Amino acid sequence: MNTVHLSRRSLLRRLGLGLGMLPLLESSRARAAGPIKRLVIVMQTGGCAPPDFFPAAGNLAGITLGQTLAPLEPHKRDIVVVDGIRMSNFLDQGNYGAGHENYASTFTGTSGFVLQRSDGNRLNGGGPTPDQVVAQELARTVSLPYRSLALAVQVDDTENLSFFRRCFWSGSNQAVTPEHDPKKIAIGMMAGRPIAGDNGDFDRLLKARASLLDYVGKDLEAFSLRVGRDDRSKIQQHLQSYQELQRRLAAMAAAPAPAAGSACKPPTTFAGNIHDLLQYKQTMNAHFDVVAAAFACDVTRVATVQLSNGSGTKVVFPDITDIGTTNTTFKDTASLGLRNYHDVQHNGGPMYRDKIKVDAWYMKQFAGLIERLKAIPDGGGRTVFDNTVILWGNHMGDGGSHSSDRLPWVLAGSCGGYFKTGQSLKPGRVHTNNLLVALCNAMGATRTSFGDEKYGSELAGLRA
Amino acid sequence: MALRRLTRTELDNTFKQLLGDGSRPADQLPADVSGDSGFLTGNDVSIVDAQALADMTGAVVATALAKLDALAGCAPPATPEAACARQLATAFGKRVFRRPLDAAEVSALGALFDKVRSQIGLDYKASMGILLQAILQSPSFLYHWQVGPQGARREGGLVRLGPYELASRLSYFLWQSMPDDALFDAADRGRLATAADVEREARRMLADARAKPALLEFHLQWLRLAGVEKLQVGTVLPSRAAQAAADEVAALVDHVMAGDGGGKLSVLLSAPLGFANADLAKVYGIGGVTGTNLRKVDLDPAQRAGIFTSVGFLALNAKGLASEPIYRGVVLLEQVLCEQKPPPLPAAPRLADPQPNVTTREQHQMHQSNPVCVGCHQSFEPLGYAFESYDGAGRWRTQDAGKPVDASGTVTTPNGNETFTFKNAVDLARGLAGSKQVHACAAKKLRRYESGLPESDADAANLDAAVAAFERSGLDLRELMVALATGPSFLYRAPSAGEALP
Numbered sequence: 005m006n007t008v009h010l011s012r013r014s015l016l017r018r019l020g021l022g023l024g025m026l027p028l029l030e031s032s033r034a035r036a037a038g039p040i041k042r043l044v045i046v047m048q049t050g051g052c053a054p055p056d057f058f059p060a061a062g063n064l065a066g067i068t069l070g071q072t073l074a075p076l077e078p079h080k081r082d083i084v085v086v087d088g089i090r091m092s093n094f095l096d097q098g099n100y101g102a103g104h105e106n107y108a109s110t111f112t113g114t115s116g117f118v119l120q121r122s123d124g125n126r127l128n129g130g131g132p133t134p135d136q137v138v139a140q141e142l143a144r145t146v147s148l149p150y151r152s153l154a155l156a157v158q159v160d161d162t163e164n165l166s167f168f169r170r171c172f173w174s175g176s177n178q179a180v181t182p183e184h185d186p187k188k189i190a191i192g193m194m195a196g197r198p199i200a201g202d203n204g205d206f207d208r209l210l211k212a213r214a215s216l217l218d219y220v221g222k223d224l225e226a227f228s229l230r231v232g233r234d235d236r237s238k239i240q241q242h243l244q245s246y247q248e249l250q251r252r253l254a255a256m257a258a259a260p261a262p263a264a265g266s267a268c269k270p271p272t273t274f275a276g277n278i279h280d281l282l283q284y285k286q287t288m289n290a291h292f293d294v295v296a297a298a299f300a301c302d303v304t305r306v307a308t309v310q311l312s313n314g315s316g317t318k319v320v321f322p323d324i325t326d327i328g329t330t331n332t333t334f335k336d337t338a339s340l341g342l343r344n345y346h347d348v349q350h351n352g353g354p355m356y357r358d359k360i361k362v363d364a365w366y367m368k369q370f371a372g373l374i375e376r377l378k379a380i381p382d383g384g385g386r387t388v389f390d391n392t393v394i395l396w397g398n399h400m401g402d403g404g405s406h407s408s409d410r411l412p413w414v415l416a417g418s419c420g421g422y423f424k425t426g427q428s429l430k431p432g433r434v435h436t437n438n439l440l441v442a443l444c445n446a447m448g449a450t451r452t453s454f455g456d457e458k459y460g461s462e463l464a465g466l467r468a
Numbered sequence: 469m470a471l472r473r474l475t476r477t478e479l480d481n482t483f484k485q486l487l488g489d490g491s492r493p494a495d496q497l498p499a500d501v502s503g504d505s506g507f508l509t510g511n512d513v514s515i516v517d518a519q520a521l522a523d524m525t526g527a528v529v530a531t532a533l534a535k536l537d538a539l540a541g542c543a544p545p546a547t548p549e550a551a552c553a554r555q556l557a558t559a560f561g562k563r564v565f566r567r568p569l570d571a572a573e574v575s576a577l578g579a580l581f582d583k584v585r586s587q588i589g590l591d592y593k594a595s596m597g598i599l600l601q602a603i604l605q606s607p608s609f610l611y612h613w614q615v616g617p618q619g620a621r622r623e624g625g626l627v628r629l630g631p632y633e634l635a636s637r638l639s640y641f642l643w644q645s646m647p648d649d650a651l652f653d654a655a656d657r658g659r660l661a662t663a664a665d666v667e668r669e670a671r672r673m674l675a676d677a678r679a680k681p682a683l684l685e686f687h688l689q690w691l692r693l694a695g696v697e698k699l700q701v702g703t704v705l706p707s708r709a710a711q712a713a714a715d716e717v718a719a720l721v722d723h724v725m726a727g728d729g730g731g732k733l734s735v736l737l738s739a740p741l742g743f744a745n746a747d748l749a750k751v752y753g754i755g756g757v758t759g760t761n762l763r764k765v766d767l768d769p770a771q772r773a774g775i776f777t778s779v780g781f782l783a784l785n786a787k788g789l790a791s792e793p794i795y796r797g798v799v800l801l802e803q804v805l806c807e808q809k810p811p812p813l814p815a816a817p818r819l820a821d822p823q824p825n826v827t828t829r830e831q832h833q834m835h836q837s838n839p840v841c842v843g844c845h846q847s848f849e850p851l852g853y854a855f856e857s858y859d860g861a862g863r864w865r866t867q868d869a870g871k872p873v874d875a876s877g878t879v880t881t882p883n884g885n886e887t888f889t890f891k892n893a894v895d896l897a898r899g900l901a902g903s904k905q906v907h908a909c910a911a912k913k914l915r916r917y918e919s920g921l922p923e924s925d926a927d928a929a930n931l932d933a934a935v936a937a938f939e940r941s942g943l944d945l946r947e948l949m950v951a952l953a954t955g956p957s958f959l960y961r962a963p964s965a966g967e968a969l970p
Contacts, residue, residue, distance in 0.1 A: 181498065181514035188519070211588045216598050219580045220605045227607040231614070232964020235471035239607060242513035249518045331788075332821045338788035339700040350818070 039382065039420045042305045042392040043447050044295060045111065045135050046370070047171050049312045050349040051400030052363055052412035053356030058087040061430040071360050075368040076414070081426040082374065082389070083416045084466065090409040091399070092435045093130070093456055103406045107168040107314030110399040111135075113437035113455020114176070129173040131455055134443040136174040139306045141449035149255045150304035151248075153189065155291040156182035158284060159313045168314025171399065182310055186274045186290040189298070217250055267380045267388075268301035281340060282322050288369060296376040299388050306447075311366070314399060316345030324365055327358040349403040359403050363412075370396050374416050393419035393446055395439070413439065415466075422446035424468040435459040442466050470964055472612045472920045473510025474640075475500045477685055479524075481645035481678075486563055487532050487539070493524050505916035507689050510610075521605065529600045536596055549592055553581035553599055560600075565608040566639075566646055567632035577602060612640065612920065614961065622969055626960040631655035634666060638953060641918040642673045644682040663954040670953045674946050680722060687721045687736075690913050692799050696780040704861040705783055709747035713780040713862070715762055719743035720775055723764070724945070731944035733910060737804075737901040738894075740769035742778060751779050751863055771857070771864045773897035776800070779862035786860030791828050791868075793852025794835075794845075801848040804900060806909035807882045810844040817841070827868040829856055850877035851888075854896040881905060904935075907943065911935045914945075914952055930957040 056070040064080040076083055093115040094106040114130030132140075139152040159169050159182065170179035183189055221243060228239035274290035276283045288311060295307045312319045320342040321327070329341050332351045337344040345362060352359030377389035394416040401410035418425050423446060437459035444451055445462060452461050474482065479494035497520045503509035511517050537543040540556040547555070557577035561569045569577075580602055585595040603609065614633060621628050629637065635647040635655045647655070651669060654660040660669065673679060688694045697714035700707045720736070720743060729735040742752060744765045749757035752772075754765060767777075775781060776796075785795035801807050817840060822831050835845035856875040859865050866873055875892040886905050890896040900906050911934045915923050923931060934951040941947035952958060963969060 181511070181516045183516050208588050208590055209594075212584045212590050212594070212598050215580060215583050215588070216602055219576065219602050222576070223602070223606050223608075227611075227613075230968055231471055233966030235964060236966065238471055238512055242518070242607065245513045245515045245518035248515050249522065252515075339702070351821075 039384070039386065039391045040302065040305060041420045041422075041447050042299050042388065043135060043138055043307070043419070043443060044373070044392060044394040045133070045172070045308045045443075046373070046394065046396045047110065047308070047310045047312075048366055048396065048398045049107070049314055049316045049400065050345055050359075050362075051398055051403035051406065053352065053360045054402055054410050054412070056356065056360050057363070057412050058410070058430075059085055059428040061087075061428050064426050064428055067428060072363040072412075073367055073414075075364055075371045076374075076416075079371060079374050079416065082418070083414055084423060084425055085414055085428045086434065086439065086463065087410060087428070087430045088433050089411040089413055089439060090433055090435055091411060092459055093437070095408050104168045104314040104399075106408050107171050107399045108173075110171050110397060110436070111440060112173060113435070113440050113459060115456045115458075128177045129171065129179070130176050131173065132175050132178075133172045133180075133308075134440050134447075134449075134454065135172055135306050135308050136180065137444055137454075138447040138449045140174075141444075141447070142305055147251065147255045148302065148304050149252050150298065151252075152180070152306035152308065153295065153298055153304045154180045154182040154308050155186070155189070155294065156184050156310040157278070157287045157291060157312070158281070158318050159184065159310050160318065171310060171314070172308050180308070182308070185278050186271070186287070186294045189294045217246075221246065266300075269297060271297035281318055281320050281337060284319055284321070285323065285369070289372065292369070292373045292376055295373070296380060296388075299377065299392070300380045312345065316349065317347075319345040321345070321362060321365060324361055327361055349400075349406070352404060356404070363403075370394075370414070370416070377417070389417050391420045392417040393423060393443065395443060409433075411436065415439075418468060419446040421468055423466055427465075429463070429465055431463060431465065434463050438463040439466075470614060470921065470961075472503060473513070473610055474612065475508050475510055475644075477508075478640060478644050481643065481681070483528060485645050485648070485678075487528065489528060489531055491531070493528050496520060496524055496527075503920055504922055505920050506913075506922075507917045507920065509920055521610070525601050525604045528604060529597050532600060533593060533597050536593060539600075540596065544592060549585060549595075550578065550582060553585075553596065554578045556596065556599060557581075557603065561603050562652070563646065564603050565606065566636040567608070612636070614964075622963070623960070625962075627963050627969060628960050629958075631658065631660040634660050634959070635669075637918070637958065638666065638669060638673065641953065642670060642682060642949070643676070643678040644685055645678060648676075648678075663959065666959065667950055667954045670950045674949065680726060683725045684718050684721050686914070686917055688717070689917065691775060691781070691803055693717050693775075693780060693784065696784050699783050701783055701786070701789060701861045704789060704859075704863065705751060705779070706747075709751060709779075710783070712745050712748040712760075712762060713751075713778070713783060716743040716748060716778060717775065717780040719762055719764075720778065730942075731946040733907070733938075733943040733945055734901040735774070736945070737774040737776070737906075738897040739774055740767045740772045740894075741765065742767050742772065748779060751861060753864055768864075770894065773894040774901070776855070776897060777858065777862075777893055782855060782858045782862035783860060785855075786862075789860040790822065791852075791856055791858060791860055793828065793832055793849050793856065795852070796855045797848035797850065797852030800851045800900070801881075803913070804906055804909060805881055805886075805903075806905070806912050807847065809848055810882075823869075825869055825871075827856075827871050827873070829853055829868070829874055830871075847879070847882045850879045851896070853877045854890055854893040857892050901943075907938055908935050910945065911938060911948055911952065914949060915957070918952065919957075924962075926962065927957050930955045 052072060057072045059067045059069055059073065069077055069080060091106055091110065093113050094109045096115055108129040111133040112129040112131045135152050143151050154172055172180040174180055224239055224243040224246065228236045231239065271293040276286045276290065278287045291309050295309065298304045298307065318337065320337050320340060322342060327348060328343055331338055331343050331347040348358050348362050373394065374389060377392055378387050380388040382388045382391055396414040396416065398412050401407040401412065415423060437454050437456065438461065441451060441454035442462045444454060476494040476497050480492040483489045483493055498511055498517055500508040501511050532539060539560055540552050541559060542552040542555050544552060554574060557574050558569060561577065577599060581595055581599050584590050584598045585592065632655050635651045639645060639647040639651060654665065654669060659665055696717055697711045699705060699710040723729045724736045725731060742765050743762040744752055744754065744757050745760050745762050746758050752767060757763065757765060785799060786792045798809050802809055817834065817838065819834060820831060832849065835841040835849050854875050854877060856868065856873050857864060876890060878887060878889045880887045886903055888896060888899045890899060911931050912923055915927065915931060934948060934955055937951035938948040
């Protein structure tokens with residue numbers, strides 16, 4: 005474990021940032037009132053085995069969970085399961101009924117976007133997702149190092165089927181680019197890059213770095229004035245990313261030093277290989293470690309994790325030994341001698357036998373994430389988990405048919421008492437929008453609808 | 469959108485040429501994406517990309533500072549520090565931006581150095597490091613810019629490219645790297661303006677060693693052959709043999725573009741030759757090849773014809789040891805015939821699982837018989853059937869599932885322009901090599917690759933002229949590249965909406 009303890013001054017030194025921003029950032033943080041709330045959205049893929057997945061309606065205390073959700077048994081007073089969630093914004097497009105094409109629009113609730121699979125394999129979610137809406141709202145009052153933390157495991161950006169690589173959006177056609185390497189975040193959280201020629205004289209290096217940043221920003225602005233309108237927006241995005249990077253580093257440097265006994269610790273440095281398909285679980289859990297550490301240190305309050313692209317053909321489970329080793333149809337992992345998740349979705353055996361095993365495995369990882377957050381004290385006898393809501397999401401309902409309804413979404417955590425947890429709801433048909441809006445409301449980004457307003461407001465019965 | 473960021477390969481090649489830094493620093497950047505052209509381009513710069521670019525620049529500069537004086541071409545005290553900084557900005561900056569800096573740019577960079585050195589008090593080397601970082605993070609370096617301060621001018625409704633813009637466009641087309649001294653020199657002296665100037669430079673550059681990796685990169689993207697070295701098909705094609713298969717693809721392309729192949733498309737698509745070592749010879753089923761080094765081998769002309777019957781293509785477009793006619797057919801349709809595969813249907817019926825006594829073609833039968841499937845699949849899947857004579861590792865076979873292989877077929881392209889009837893892949897390969905649609909497609913792909921844009925209507929006459937030159941040359945791909953580089957679509961461009969032009 006790499007637990008270098010960095011003073012704020014040494015952080016500043018490493019980050020090469022001006023001290024001038026410090027008072028401003030601190031005063032803005034001090035204004036936050038009440039518990040610090042946090043949001044996590046996890047994107048699994050591949051749907052579920054509906055007959056096993058959905059518990060009976062009612063208080064979960066008196067209901068035995070099926071095989072899929074069984075790993076959440078110790079946490080069942082902390083979760084909410086809703087049966088009947090339909091991705092109407094996608095289905096109402098009419099172009100596709102099922103499949104992988106819905107991945108991009110899972111959490112946008114937006115209709116009217118254009119499916120472009122045949123045209124360069126690009127797909128637009130059509131609007132922002134709750135993580136970005138909430139992050140933007142939070143940014144109005146607090147300057148956190150990461151407005152949101154976007155992580156991904158086994159989302160191969162070199163694959164040409166880009167239409168199911170992205171499911172988090174800051175706006176129409178503006179995908180959030182996830183970080184694949186947990187080390188990059190860990191490094192980003194704890195240190196910046198030393199300036200070439202660093203001779204230890206940090207005050208001067210700080211100012212030099214500030215001058216460099218100033219120059220590069222002006223260079224980008226001047227360049228943007230010489231190009232056409234479309235290109236200008238591209239350079240503006242480049243500039244904004246650059247400025248956000250500076251703001252992030254400044255916010256990190258300005259973050260209050262952890263108090264004695266604080267739960268804020270850098271995450272264990274991930275020593276694995278994120279590209280190794282056999283280290284899927286390790287990489288996923290390293291991401292969860294990063295999320296937990298980021299929350300413990302208040303580096304961010306919003307995190308997303310993609311657990312695969314929208315297909316799962318490159319996801320394998322070396323530690324699930326009884327789902328066979330042969331891929332019947334989807335053979336991307338044939339050379340590993342392991343069945344991949346996509347094959348399991350379609351060919352899950354009688355009564356979804358293998359699919360249930362894999363989904364229960366995912367729920368075990370989910371339980372691990374919950375336990376990580378429960379282990380972090382958050383003041384007032386509460387834990388970070390108590391002030392968090394996790395949406396464990398999925399873009400498919402039935403794994404075998406890749407349907408877009410009865411999505412197996414699970415909420416965990418009350419988000420500071422907003423949600424009434426420990427219940428299973430069967431409200432009939434509801435739209436993804438009715439839950440997405442609840443996430444925003446719970447996080448204080450209050451609104452009456454999310455995405456296309458025709459899909460209505462928050463699902464009744466969610467609130468405590 | 470016209471503005472593209474340099475790809476990782478372009479950056480790596482450029483760092484090598486610019487700084488002698490062969491460590492491939494840009495490999496640490498997020499993966500490039502498929503652009504509007506279907507060829508790779510740098511991502512739009514998200515925060516993740518911005519961070520990675522800053523990291524990369526820091527690493528490159530840390531290395532470059534070791535030979536600072538050589539880079540600057542001066543050193544204090546012989547040259548005053550401030551003058552040396554301006555010399556670095558002017559001379560090194562020109563190579564980085566691929567154009568001379570204007571006075572304001574040199575002055576701003578000089579001012580940055582002065583501030584860091586005099587006001588802030590960093591030492592000379594660290595101050596020059598800041599200056600290098602500023603230059604290497606400039607959009608004038610990171611993008612294929614189209615307007616420099618010099619030279620571009622309106623002619624009618626078009627913009628005529630200035631000499632440095634031409635130099636840059638040409639060098640990234642043919643080398644995937646920055647212009648060399650000769651190209652800069654031609655631009656400086658006003659000898660890079662006419663089609664004849666561009667032709668002279670293009671021919672010189674195609675003969676240069678730097679063309680080799682760039683031409684390979686084009687072919688890998690065009691024919692979707694990237695990643696062969698990562699294959700592993702059980703014990704039939706272990707990873708060592710997969711590396712040989714990837715090397716063979718490179719050797720084939722080099723044979724065509726620089727060796728005895730004479731640049732000929734027909735050699736690329738239909739010559740019965742390969743490059744094999746002992747591992748690969750086993751897959752091809754040929755004797756007498758020993759050792760680990762590849763050597764040129766004659767393959768059975770009844771079994772093999774060109775790059776699509778190479779082990780690399782066949783194994784890449786397969787599912788384990790099973791052939792995959794869909795993958796193989798789609799590459800041919802989209803990349804060689806320039807036809808777009810129709811989008812998949814909602815909830816299309818699924819193929820039956822493979823069975824021991826069922827051939828791959830029989831297993832796929834539904835795609836040709838079920839009316840729901842056939843509308844789309846008929847445009848590409850029969851092209852893939854031509855390759856049923858090869859298993860998933862690229863081995864020749866006459867039987868599949870204990871039955872004789874049927875690799876025959878008839879395909880009419882979706883535009884109805886052309887029908888191919890063939891008895892197997894060798895037959896099909898010859899048909900493709902002689903097809904006008906294939907010749908036109910090669911021109912389109914090269915245009916897309918070099919411009920980063922889909923071809924426009926305004927491009928049509930240009931492309932036709934290039935295809936005519938290509939056919940006159942006996943289908944020499946190098947002549948096609950020269951023709952594209954000397955045509956009006958290369959020397960001119962359409963102005964962008966809202967662009968400030970001189």
